[in-house]
Amino acid sequence: MALRAVLQFLCALGVFHKGLTSLIETQQTVMAAVGEEAQLNCQLMQSKEVLQVTWQKLLPEGEKNLATYNKYFGQKVNAGFEEKVEFKCAGLQNSSIDIRKVTEQDEGCYRCLFNTYPEGALTATTCLQLYELHEAILHVGESNSPEEAVVSCSATGRPAPTVTLTVPHHNSSSVTNTNGTVTVTTTAVLPRLHGNSTQVGCAVRVLSGPQIEVFTMIPEIRQPSADGFDEKSRSDNSDHNFTLILVLSVVMAGVCLAVIITACIWLIRKYWNRVSHRDSEENKTPQKPTKDDHEPKTPLMSQENELREHLTHYWELAPSSADFHLSAADTVCQWDAATAVLTNSSSTSHNTGQLTGLQQPGCATGSACELITQPQCAMCGSALPLCLLLWIVGTAVSRTQGQVVAPARLSAEVGHSLLLSCNVTTKAGDTVRQVRWLNRHKKVLLAYQQSVPIRVSHQDPNVQLTASHNDASSITLQRVRPDDEGCYSCIFDVYPTGPLDGTTCISVTGKVRLEGNKTAVSGKLATLSCWYSLPERVQQVLWRKTAEQGDTTTVASYAKRGHRIVEEQYKARFSLSRSLSDTQLTIQEVRTEDEACYTCEFHTYPDGTRQDTACLSVHVLPKPEVSYVTSSPGVTEANCTAQSRPAAEILWNFGGDNRTLGPPVSSAYDQGDGTTVVTSTLSFQSAMLNDRSVKCIVHHPGLVKPLTVSLNTDVGPAMVILLSVCGVAAVLLLCLCVCLCKCFICTDD
Numbered sequence: 001m002a003l004r005a006v007l008q009f010l011c012a013l014g015v016f017h018k019g020l021t022s023l024i025e026t027q028q029t030v031m032a033a034v035g036e037e038a039q040l041n042c043q044l045m046q047s048k049e050v051l052q053v054t055w056q057k058l059l060p061e062g063e064k065n066l067a068t069y070n071k072y073f074g075q076k077v078n079a080g081f082e083e084k085v086e087f088k089c090a091g092l093q094n095s096s097i098d099i100r101k102v103t104e105q106d107e108g109c110y111r112c113l114f115n116t117y118p119e120g121a122l123t124a125t126t127c128l129q130l131y132e133l134h135e136a137i138l139h140v141g142e143s144n145s146p147e148e149a150v151v152s153c154s155a156t157g158r159p160a161p162t163v164t165l166t167v168p169h170h171n172s173s174s175v176t177n178t179n180g181t182v183t184v185t186t187t188a189v190l191p192r193l194h195g196n197s198t199q200v201g202c203a204v205r206v207l208s209g210p211q212i213e214v215f216t217m218i219p220e221i222r223q224p225s226a227d228g229f230d231e232k233s234r235s236d237n238s239d240h241n242f243t244l245i246l247v248l249s250v251v252m253a254g255v256c257l258a259v260i261i262t263a264c265i266w267l268i269r270k271y272w273n274r275v276s277h278r279d280s281e282e283n284k285t286p287q288k289p290t291k292d293d294h295e296p297k298t299p300l301m302s303q304e305n306e307l308r309e310h311l312t313h314y315w316e317l318a319p320s321s322a323d324f325h326l327s328a329a330d331t332v333c334q335w336d337a338a339t340a341v342l343t344n345s346s347s348t349s350h351n352t353g354q355l356t357g358l359q360q361p362g363c364a365t366g367s368a369c370e371l372i373t374q375p376q377c378a379m380c381g382s383a384l385p386l387c388l389l390l391w392i393v394g395t396a397v398s399r400t401q402g403q404v405v406a407p408a409r410l411s412a413e414v415g416h417s418l419l420l421s422c423n424v425t426t427k428a429g430d431t432v433r434q435v436r437w438l439n440r441h442k443k444v445l446l447a448y449q450q451s452v453p454i455r456v457s458h459q460d461p462n463v464q465l466t467a468s469h470n471d472a473s474s475i476t477l478q479r480v481r482p483d484d485e486g487c488y489s490c491i492f493d494v495y496p497t498g499p500l501d502g503t504t505c506i507s508v509t510g511k512v513r514l515e516g517n518k519t520a521v522s523g524k525l526a527t528l529s530c531w532y533s534l535p536e537r538v539q540q541v542l543w544r545k546t547a548e549q550g551d552t553t554t555v556a557s558y559a560k561r562g563h564r565i566v567e568e569q570y571k572a573r574f575s576l577s578r579s580l581s582d583t584q585l586t587i588q589e590v591r592t593e594d595e596a597c598y599t600c601e602f603h604t605y606p607d608g609t610r611q612d613t614a615c616l617s618v619h620v621l622p623k624p625e626v627s628y629v630t631s632s633p634g635v636t637e638a639n640c641t642a643q644s645r646p647a648a649e650i651l652w653n654f655g656g657d658n659r660t661l662g663p664p665v666s667s668a669y670d671q672g673d674g675t676t677v678v679t680s681t682l683s684f685q686s687a688m689l690n691d692r693s694v695k696c697i698v699h700h701p702g703l704v705k706p707l708t709v710s711l712n713t714d715v716g717p718a719m720v721i722l723l724s725v726c727g728v729a730a731v732l733l734l735c736l737c738v739c740l741c742k743c744f745i746c747t748d749d
Contacts, residue, residue, distance in 0.1 A: 023044060026041060031130075032102050033130070034132045036102060040099070041096040044094070048116040050093065050116050050117075052605060053095045067087060067097055078606065080409050118554075130158075131206040131207050133209060138200070139152050148192060150188075151165065151200050151216075156183045160206075167190060198218040202214050402425065402497050404500050405423045406490060409506070411507050412484075413509055417478050418506065420477070422473050422504075432494055440488065448465065480508055488503070515530075519619060519701075521590070522619065528616065532581065537606070537607055543600060593674075622648040624709050636686045645675045647668055648698050660683065664680045664682040666678060
């Protein structure tokens with residue numbers, strides 16, 4: 001049983017797909033640098049009728065489908081890998097994918113599956129190995145002797161890089177960093193030549209990646225200068241001059257910046273004074289009547305119209321790429337005589353960047369009025385550019401204070417439940433009034449008001465409110481359906497900020513279901529059943545048999561656009577149902593060689609190949625036989641033999657009178673057909689045969705109840721007499737019948 005469990009595990013991992021990889025040409029190991037692009041290729045060496053090609057990433061917990069190319073539906077990259085994986089060559093005989101900007105998480109082995117008809121899946125594996133190599137640093141330093149120079153070259157990479165200097169007799173050392181990279185440093189001591197410079201080079205490489213080369217010059221030995229200063233003092237002076245120039249540059253830049261700021265402040269003040277002077281002159285000038293007697297213009301209306309004109313003018317000058325929206329029609333300013341300021345009464349969407357109905361003192365500048373005082377806000381009509389700038393800043397601040405956090409992607413199995421959650425962060429003073437959940441069709445699944453108790457205004461029958469807080473909301477899809485795949489939105493209606501939303505996209509996957517391991521009796525019928533929870537995605541179903549020795553063969557297959565095929569060696573006793581949703585493999589008159597693990601493969605689009613394995617155990621029921629012989633006076637030796645698969649267990653029953661001469665002795669002998677013969681020998685006093693019956697009891701896993709065979713076959717004296725009398729009577733009766741026939745019936749007239 002332990003061997004069968006290991007075999008089933010290996011079958012589930014696809015270890016026994018041997019013999020199939022020879023048909024596919026691929027590179028065993030692909031090298032790529034971290035952050036670059038890696039290309040994986042697979043090509044069929046023989047022309048096959050391929051229905052679908054699937055690429056998988058092999059993980060410790062199983063395979064994960066990356067991309068699929070189908071003969072009828074084309075190519076599709078699975079959810080979560082759209083920005084990572086793309087088809088370089090999408091074909092049915094030759095397939096290759098590109099992995100963009102590879103990271104450590106992308107390192108590992110990948111499998112390409114060619115789902116063919118009727119052979120099934122042909123697989124090959126290629127492994128991606130990453131390397132990391134940073135720029136080489138070549139440095140020439142001073143030695144203790146002026147006649148020598150120390151040359152060092154260091155490089156950091158993963159795995160450890162090879163660092164080589166173009167000089168003999170160099171030493172290397174390595175240091176492992178905390179991030180897994182290794183820094184290798186190679187040093188050498190070289191003599192310095194008089195009057196000539198020497199070039200030295202360094203070559204760096206990781207594995208079979210490209211080689212990086214750097215070169216530098218070792219300066220020659222120079223005589224001290226006539227004025228007593230050597231090269232070192234000149235270098236010190238040069239460094240000192242560079243520092244002085246840098247300090248002066250920073251000081252000059254600061255002075256220029258201060259002058260610019262002062263000029264801007266002076267211009268702004270001059271502009272405000274000029275506008276204030278103009279407003280005072282207008283107040284002294286009496287208002288002229290308008291042409292329309294029914295609509296007299298007051299100073300308040302003139303100021304409001306002027307504000308509208310300024311606002312429209314500056315908005316038209318705003319860049320088209322701005323992510324907010326504002327227009328004169330969207331903003332209505334009202335005059336409050338008590339506070340002598342304008343109040344914003346607009347009510348537009350916050351998500352699109354428009355003004356939201358804050359109902360706070362301002363000058364049609366949105367949240368900017370939270371940042372300025374009322375006297376400053378009263379001048380918004382004149383200093384509109386400053387107000388617009390403050391409004392932009394206020395909008396940016398408010399956006400950072402209000403956002404919804406939700407998982408970007410989730411995967412759910414069809415028929416199971418799924419939990420969706422969203423968390424919202426709001427700024428001070430905001431209140432969540434309502435929460436709405438929408439599906440991919442923008443249809444409301446659940447809507448409720450955030451109150452005590454919760455007031456639900458709409459609820460889908462398949463949706464349940466799991467948790468509701470001021471800053472979070474969770475719902476449960478009680479039973480995931482295939483059409484539930486898509487993006488879901490959670491919307492928090494926040495006052496006065498406006499609606500804040502988050503999005504979670506779910507992908508619905510199917511799973512292979514099996515009845516589990518089964519046991520069949522030799523000579524009887526056995527059926528293995530398997531089904532996929534998303535039958536509409538199945539393109540082909542295939543059954544494989546993996547024997548105990550590890551050999552895997554294809555038994556039968558059925559394709560959506562093809563015929564049912566049973567391999568030649570199984571046609572006599574195996575049959576396959578014509579179904580893609582619930583497939584059944586039936587075995588007539590099961591034999592011991594049918595004991596194996598059977599893998600059910602569903603070739604689906606776009607989920608790729610999904611499979612599961614069940615093992616079939618074949619039992620041969622025992623037919624026990626008993627015999628006994630008198631080995632010595634008063635001693636009888638009895639044997640009970642049973643041939644079965646697996647081995648049977650034999651026990652003895654003495655009826656409570658234990659006059660045995662020792663415990664029974666058992667022996668087992670394996671037969672060539674997989675069965676085992678078990679023999680149990682028992683010695684006892686011969687008197688037990690006359691007094692009580694000795695029974696042999698056989699236990700076997702395939703039996704509903706144990707088999708019992710009695711050992712006492714001797715017939716008593718009374719029984720002998722009775723049988724003798726009955727025999728004599730039968731003979732006399734037969735003779736009487738013959739005489740009567742001769743005398744009366746059989747005579748001729």
